[in-house]
Amino acid sequence: MTTIFAAAAIAILVVMAMALTRAFTAPTVYDRILGVNMFGTKTVLFIAVIGYLMGRPDFLDIAIVYALINFVGMVAVLRYFEYTAPIE
Amino acid sequence: MLEQNLAALPIILPLIAAPLAIILGRTMPIWILATLVSGCASIISLQLLDTVLTTGVISYAVGGWQAPWGIELRIDTANAFVLVAVTAISTLVLLFSKDSIVKEIDCSKHALFYTAHLLCLAGLSGILITGDAFNLFVFLEISSLATYTLVSLARDKRCLTAAFRYLVMGTIGATFILIGVGLLYMKTGTLNMLDLATRIDLYDSSRTINTGLAFIIVGVSIKLALFPLHMWLPPAYTHAPSAVTAFLASTATKVAVYVMVRFIFTIFGASYVFHSMGMETILMLFAIIAIFKCSYTAAMQKNVKSTLAYSSVAQIGYMVLGISLVNVTGLMSGLLHIFNHALMKGALFMAVGAVFYRLGSADISAFKGLGKRMPLTMAAFTLAGLSIIGVPLTVGFISKWYLVTAALEQSHWFIAAAVLGGSLLAVVYIGRILEAAYFQEPDEANVAKISEAPLSMLIPMWILVIANIYFGIDTSFTTEAAQHAAELLFQNGQVMEVKP
Amino acid sequence: MNFLDIISSLLLFAGTFFAFSGAVGLFRFPDFFTRVHAASLTDSIAAILMIAGLLLQTSFDLNTAKLIFILVFLLITSPTASHALAKSARHGGLLLFTEKPTKQGGTNQDD
């Protein structure tokens, strides 16, 4: 089972890397936000898997925090984005 | 109960008073609380100094956990001596600030001013008393955060950029210290200062320890504004409210000097820092440049607060110079100067604060003719100024005397010359102000406003001035304490106390 | 490797597949709104599959509850976030790839 978890963890890491690339090189600011958001949700899954990989699944609490913070951060980005100047 | 916990009280009292102040909410009760607490802390620290001088080092295990597992508070002569200066100055500044801040800080922020002052005092006492390298970092940050707040309270908008610059530099400095402590911890596995000292000896020439030393020295140098890392200090001191400047100039950087002494002598050991690493040459070089460059810059300033701020950087040069001489007399002169400089700079900045209170400006042009209009304030300024210059019968003379003696013991003639040269420059920058005050006529516009400063400002100012003269004549208390502290620090470097 | 393990590995595999396809969609789709679509749909399905896969590894204790909590939380918040994002984007003037930029200035800054 460990190898399966490891494989899943690596696969999610790859997806995270892709989301990260998107956040680095987004054509519009919204794409960037999208990339960041996707990165966040994948991180939640990554933590869940890695908890099992390391044999300490009681760390799922951290995954919950990630999910929560990701959402709050997203809302904050959208909220404060209104105040700034439109896209140049 | 009190007896046993005396060592912890100088930290705990202001620490508890700060949240209490927020609950009290009204300015007047907060001021009374803050002054009382600060006064109690100074009485306690005097008591502590007395105990330390008679019975030796006090060690206090917070939470009942023995070092190195728990956090140890450790009071020896060096920190008790500086603690007395810090708490006493804090009390006097609080007395002074009651009227002073009315002109310089918005009314709605007075409560927060006193709270931040208490926090700063708690942080500084914590830095002094703690015997744990990481705990020191925590208290350093408490005092720094409170300091940034205090600096930014002034009405002048330039205080904001000054505070921000201070924040960035201060945080870099603190992070450097954090890195340094981390490297030491990595190599030794402990954070307790004494334990660190014992175990560092095992790894004397390890690269990791060398790097740790370098980072700690650079970090602390930022905090104490050693040339060329002093750029944050002059704007911060110039634009902060006068009461804040008086407090910070005479305590914050001095505590940082103490931290440097503590790290060099207690933790690393003088022989390692100076003989193996050759730090003394670097420190000496920068100290001498600081004395000349900053004294010169001080003489060029239009603003008196700015002049005094640069003078502070120069005076820090003297302290570091004393440390870098690597002998008991040199270290003693450094410690002595921490104490003495607190007395003189406190008095000077209070006098400037009083002028600011009456005139709303600290430019040198505002000082014209003040000798006649504010005679008591200017007399205080003059006496404290003479002390900065190092005229006999003032404290400034005492510390410089020992510094020169130490230099001659090492037969460093050029250092003795440098000290004298620095004093000559001090004559110039203090002289300019005195000339304006006594030999120039005031501007017409200002004449009406000028009258003597209120008593609440004069009293703390004159207490400091009298202390300047008293400790300049009867030097037994200060020199004895400083000598004892310096000897103890040097012993620490050689003979290790080994804990079971 | 028992039966549950096999199912859970299959679920994990499927989950990663969808996550991956969503990430590809993030790059390949023509405009922002289709990209949101790709990302948010796969987000949900990947979360469901993977957490289901992990659920099979628990023995119905606190961890099960936490996993379900995470799943519920993700299923509520992630589409909401995508929705809010798409709405802001539309409000901010992004256009569908089928639309032509008008004079008022849509800013379809696609590469």
Add this chain to the structure above:
Amino acid sequence: MIEWIDLILLGMLALTALRVIFLKDLFAVVMLFGIYSFLSALVFIVLDAVDVAFTEAAVGAGISTVLMLGTLALTGRTEKENTHSKLLPILVVSVTGAALIYGTLDMPPFGNPDNPIHQHVAPRYIEDSPKEVGLPNMVTSVLASYRGFDTLGETVVVFSAAIGVLALLGIRREEDNNTPESGFKEHRVLQIVAKITIPLVILFALYVQFHGDFGPGGGFQAGVIAAAAFILYGLVFGLAKSMAVISPMFLRYMAASGVLLYAGVGLFSMMQGGNFLDYNLLASDPVAGQHYGILIIELGVGITVFAVMLTIFYAFASQTERSNIQ
């Protein structure tokens, strides 16, 4: 395996940090900082520091990012062209970096159990703390008991931050008719979802507060999470409504009372004839005393952190909304 994941995460961190240097869009900079923080929290998990990861995720990625975004809303989005010479910074950084690399060469190897830090002080925490303090989570034991003074200091640091922010910004309570509508008033979906999630989050915060002795978490993390719930409320429904639920004045008292609660435990143990913060004396049985002490001080930390984080958010958000009116 873990080492490889660690390496990949560190690589991503390096790329993110490098990208931040060259970005001029500050919104993107802040979002990438959020990612940086998330990634570093992942590194912390991989390196077994779950409590730290918890805090870093909640604080770095959560609170700091929200505050930075709030600041950007006021200061503008783009960094202007830098006219300073790059030479001096590069020189300073290279020298510092070289010094550090030089320092690493004598370091104890990464992960080796024979390193001094695993041999000297820590064994006592690992072997004895479950008996002496009676908690399975050693981080909580060390944090709250052995190094409880540090944690008191940390609580005071948070408190000083509140003092600083209040002194600098203050919290302006707008009159209701003057308060701008939340930008999300059209976002019905968001509002409803926020209403569903907020109670869940507060419940979770309570769990973290009281479960911190057994798993990752504790007062600090719980305070931040609870504050995040109210921040979410404030973001979605507008500051005025949020302030109607918890007023800034009340938060001030809360922040102060948390510190007092913590210090009060210390004073109480002093009155019992022990040293400051000696929990052994809080009950007849030392381990029970430790338990009570840790429970109370964690509560104090939680209260202060919650109140301070929310105060800071109020201060920032009221600035933003104010500038929006003008």
Add this chain to the structure above:
Amino acid sequence: MNLILDYYNYWIVVFLMMTGFYIVISANNLVKKVVGLNIFQTSVFMMYISMGKVAGGTAPIVVDDNTLYSNPLPHVLILTAIVVGVATTAVGLSLIIRIKRAYGTVEENEFEHEDDAI
């Protein structure tokens, strides 16, 4: 090879620290400076956590006897340091907001001119 295995973690962390440090001292925009400061500090935290790791160890929360745990002390220190970091960030950002209001800009070279006229 051994050298790399022993130290790769620290080297990358040093690189991260220096990137953050570079942003602090080179950025012109104050918000970016604060971001740099945060990156710098977070990387220092990683250095501490790296040293606490024991190969084959697990998080320092008791599961049963005979388990190898990583060192809890660096974790405690860094918890404190993170809090210190966020406190500094909050105060720094408030200062930036005030600076923007007082000077109308948060670019360092733009308000430096005004400040020079002491």
